[in-house]
Amino acid sequence: MxxxxxxxxxxxxxxxxxxxxxxxxxxxxxxxxxxxxxxxxxxxxxxxxxxxxxxxxxxxxxxxxxxxxxxxxxxxxxSDVTLEEVEFLLPIRLVLEQAAFTQLQQTLDEDVLRALRQRIEEIRDGASNNSIRQVNEADQAFHEAVVLSCSRSPQAVRLWRLIMPRVRMLFNMLTPMHRTLSAVAQEHEILVQAVESGSQILLQTELDKHIRTQPQTLLQAKIASPGH
The missing domain is CATH 1.10.10.10 (Winged helix-like DNA-binding domain superfamily/Winged helix DNA-binding domain)
Structure with missing residues (x-):
């Protein structure tokens, strides 16, 4: 086995x-x-x-x-990933990534933005191949590129890495529940557009939706589905 x-x-x-x-x-x-x-x-x-x-x-x-x-x-x-745990972990991840994405918005580092666009293309390739694993790996690499390049605190990076194994388990559970796998690429494209817009309010709104609200909604739907 x-x-x-x-x-x-x-x-x-x-x-x-x-x-x-x-x-x-x-x-x-x-x-x-x-x-x-x-x-x-x-x-x-x-x-x-x-x-x-x-x-x-x-x-x-x-x-x-x-x-x-x-x-x-x-x-x-x-172990399993529970709704209670998600409601605890995702706000922590949100705070850590908000700080990193805000720093990126202020600097508009072209190397980082180029890396993010490459990760989005990899998500699209994974969607074309119907590969959840490829989509999830590129998804994590997208966020990792921002956190590692734009976080000002090594402690924040360590904390982010500590919670990511559980978040990756959540990715694996919830990615198949998206309307299409290509929708995952669209969500990350929206984040890049929010960074480039210069609007901090728009960026914070899209990050909250992407990191906290949507995963909670998908997990609630999964828990409520027949046979769960």
């Missing part, structure tokens, strides 16, 4: 706990490992070809990030 979700282990050298955590994190946030899936230490040891130490280290790391949970008599499970 693990090989079908993580890829062939022959491609990996014997990894340390950090590398095991990286592989598992990517599989979780991309949806190859689903909420509720059990992560058995014995299976992970066999798949990665390591002792129990690196496996336990990786699971503790992922637990500290909130993307796995430990359950009595069941071991470690992939």
């Amino acid at each position: 693990l090989e079908s979700r993580l890829g062939p282990s022959s491609l990996l050298r014997v990894p340390a706990g950090a590398v095991v955590a990286d592989v598992l994190r990517d599989a979780i946030v991309e949806g190859r490992l689903r909420p509720g899936d059990r992560l058995k230490q014995e299976d992970l040891m066999q798949y990665f070809g390591v002792s129990v130490g690196p496996v336990r280290e990786s699971l503790r790391t992922l637990e500290s990030e909130g993307i796995v949970v430990s359950a009595a008599r069941r071991g470690y499970l992939v």
Whole structure:
């Protein structure tokens, strides 16, 4: 089961706990490992070809990030993203990105704007390929380009990176609920236009809609859908 979700282990050298955590994190946030899936230490040891130490280290790391949970008599499970958590996390992300986007609006750094337009093209390519993974990777890269280039505080960047694994899980859940995948590119084009407009009110309005309001609305619709 693990090989079908993580890829062939022959491609990996014997990894340390950090590398095991990286592989598992990517599989979780991309949806190859689903909420509720059990992560058995014995299976992970066999798949990665390591002792129990690196496996336990990786699971503790992922637990500290909130993307796995430990359950009595069941071991470690992939955690779910709840509406309550989204209502807590998204305002934090909004504050961090508002500061970075405002700085970009003031400087209109052409290198950053060029990078954002390239990420939008990558989102469009992903939509054309009907690839949710490609869309989500370009989506994150778009926001990362702004945060890394325009945040004035290293602490803000660290906090943004800390919450992003959970946000990436949210991306994976909600991207299929957009009217079309190409709509994701349009949303990011609107953000660039708001930056270039020079209107701080317009920028803050579009960021709030993109980062907080729309994901909450989509998640509420998903929770209310039959069979959830």
